[in-house]
């Protein structure tokens with residue numbers, strides 16, 4: 181996920197500028213990111229959520245196998261069959277999302293959207309929902325924010341001269357980038373000693 185978020189940020193320089201601004205405001209350039217800063221980084225949080233919308237880590241979640249036959253939404257689902265949920269299709273459904281294929285972190289800043297990782301809204305389920313929701317969610321959410329905030333706060337990231345980003349993914353249970361993202365860091369903190377802590 182870190183790689184997808186970094187790639188999308190470099191693809192959207194205005195969003196990168198907003199993330200940097202937020203980090204400068206709430207962390208400052210003469211200290212390092214700490215856990216207490218994370219709840220203040222609303223734009224970065226929205227950007228990560230939008231990345232999860234368009235690049236869900238497990239686009240079919242973990243398959244379900246019902247212990248009883250039932251009918252859901254008019255479809256008969258026999259006991260013992262394997263059910264795959266296509267999260268990518270839900271996350272890019274034009275009946276749910278306005279301009280679904282456009283990358284717009286702002287949709288997660290809108291207070292009325294109220295979308296989080298809890299799985300309570302079936303419109304947005306990047307880490308699943310219900311009893312089998314990702315068991316590592318609290319750890320994953322904080323770690324992801326912390327790693328990204330630290331990388332983006334300490335360095336400015338640019339593509340190597342003359343290269344272009346591309347967003348193909350490889351087939352598998354987990355969506356990985358087909359070609360790795362290569363980025364060049366430049367220090368952005370005021371005091372070089374911070375990099376040795």
Ligand code: HEM
Pocket residue numbers: 181237238241242243306307308309310311312313314315316317319320321324
């Ligand atoms: C960014 C990081 C992560 C993402 C995107 C992610 C995503 C997911 C997803 C989509 C599922 C399937 C949920 C479902 O089918 O409803 C899942 C299940 C699971 N995840 Fe994660 N996960 C992450 C990190 C972690 C971490 C750090 C741990 C453990 C420390 C963890 C432990 C698990 C376990 C045990 C399950 C199976 C839960 C069950 O079937 O009851 N995950 N995860």
